[in-house]
Amino acid sequence: MSNALPPGLPAPAQEPVAKPYWEGTRAGKLVIQRCKGCGAHQWGPEWVCHRCHSFDLGWEEVAPRGRIWSWQRPHHPVHPALSGFGPYTIVLVELPDAGNVRMVGNLLCEPTAPVEIGAEVEAVFEPHDEADPPYTLVQWRLKG
């Protein structure tokens, strides 16, 4: 399977605050922050729990599925890697199994496919093994 977008876009810096997430995606798992103090899910990653201020933030594997909260389809290429490519589809996905936190990814679909808010989607792990260091992105496709 080819990747959602052409090569050459910036890779994610796999920073310490987000390390368990990136390790999880390499293993095909969706792992996000969950506070050990109060149980709140949190995304994106931060050093403190926004609800109870505990620094004891754990990481939990969550079901790799969600609902489309919003979407967009960029046409204008804003990066050299995207010149002559596109349009492509970006979705904001809400995770009902993780306190409705939201994640951004590409929707794997035709560039003219209609997109509906509320549609159910499942995660597709997209490995970039050639990168140094390697990383895996989380993409989304409509639930069949």
Place this chain on the structure above:
Amino acid sequence: MSERTLRGKVAIAGIGETTYYKHGQSPDAEFKLALQAVLAACRDAGIDPKEVDGFASYGNDRSEAVRLAAALGIKELRFSNMHWGGGGGGVAASVANAAAAVHSGMANCVIAFRSLAQGQFARYGRGAAVAAAAGDDAFLFPYGLMSPAQRFAMKITRFMTEHGIRHEALRSIAMASYHHAQTNPRAVMYGRPLTEEKYDASRWIVEPFHRLFDCCQENDGAGAVLVVPADRAKDLPHKPTYLLGTAQGGHHRSAAPVHNAPDYASAHFPTVAKNMWAMAKLGPQDVDVVQAYENFTGGVLLSLVEHGFVDPKKANEFLVLENLLAPTGRMPMNTSGGNLAECYMHGLEMVNEAVRQLRGTACNQVPNPEVVAVLGGPMVTPVSSLVLGTEATL
């Protein structure tokens, strides 16, 4: 305890701007543009530039206060201030910070300004040329979400879809700015009118709501205003324009990472607008002219809704061109052409236009306005807004 407020305490005594250019076309360096705008504002106010004792800006302006103070031979620098946050979210905040400094006695005569030559530095509309994306961007850039248009598009999709608002409402916002620019010789889009056909035929930047003409320009230039105590403004050449209310910030977790703000489909004004109206002791019904920062037309819609100017249920009916035009529209808006068609000076040009309307010297003058609102850059965070008024409103 006396009331803590800026209402009526300070005035904008002078406004200034450079020639506005398309990005890359300024013959002058960015810092020189800043100097020109500052000097123009002082000249307009009839105040010796060496009397200026403070500078306030926003959007990570590169023209630092200390360099300005040295270059202009300022006698004494008493206030220098940079408002956090990118884009034009801080435009009203820079004026507010200048006002707070003047009212508190920290300074006497403060310039709020923005200088920006995108042609000489990075352009906002391009993705950053980095090998690895850090922070929030690590979860956005690899998916091709990099530019401001893309950062905000999903707020607009969500809001417009939820409320059934049609793209034509955004077209009216774009056309109002272009219409007003046709009588403003300062405007970069002067002589370049926009028609419905031209708008509808323009290319997509981002589907489903951002065509080319929904997006601001990228420009070179600078703008500045001079803030002084209210009692001093009475002795200066122009009819004083008073600060009536202002607020900045954002509501609960508006900057939550990776698009996780609880109130997502928002321009981030709910609490800011409430605080501003409270200080002004006014509401949207009292406003004669609106200057609403356009980064993208969808953001203007959200901003108008959150300041109470537009009911989302009636947005399709209300946001038609005739309602937005000076002099006779129900809500004359962006009367100099705004960011879309006058100049993308991060909204500073809108503060200048608000002052011109209150002085009665605008290109598209609304008859005898007493209150003008300036709604700063929407959808970023922190955001800021202000209301100015004539002496009659005090």
